[in-house]
Amino acid sequence: MDRMVFINLPVSDLKKSTDFYKGLGFTQNPDFSSPDASYMTISGTIAVMLLTEEYFGKFLRNGTPHLGSDAKEILVALSAESNEEVDRFLANAQSGGGTAYRPTEEEMPGMYGGAMADPDGHVWEIMYMSPEALQGAAGENTAATDTGAGI
Known part of the structure; x- marks a missing residue:
């Protein structure tokens, strides 16, 4: 089986980000989306997970998301x-x-x-x-x- 890549990104406005990535031609998978996350399919082996800032933070053990930072x-x-x-x-x-x-x-x-x-x-x-x-x-x-x- 091919290895899959999941890119996890914190976002400030989930709907706005979901619509943005749909505009790039990515498709949303509703089976793995929720009010806190949008699973966007890029290809058969690559997806981007758009996560609200709070939800993204739950996956971090140390540190915080860099939203709004130039870093x-x-x-x-x-x-x-x-x-x-x-x-x-x-x-x-x-x-x-x-x-x-x-x-x-x-x-x-x-x-x-x-x-x-x-x-x-x-x-x-x-x-x-x-x-x-x-x-x-x-x-x-x-x-x-x-x-x-x-x-």
Whole structure:
């Protein structure tokens, strides 16, 4: 079975956040949602759990949520299937109440992406890597490992 990833995020307004993520194309699973949480499906193996700040706090043993803080502890990155999907995702984020965090750019040949912050300031990157760029990166990693220069 494939390992699943659950991203847990505290939110200040559950309905607003749920609507925002629906606008990005994620779907809500009502079986695992409640007045304190929205289970949003990103793919068959990735979900984001939007949790009210109080409910999120119940999962913490030490510390508090960083809502309203400029501190960033995580950047969530998603893959895209094209440059156009990157642009659509970021446009949907901005029209749904998110803000541009990092403008789109081609960071290197065949690698195009940008980032947005959701209404609570959680940063999501989205990136398209062309098949040629992926093959080139894989070849470079193999060469580095073969020479002992890799990890």
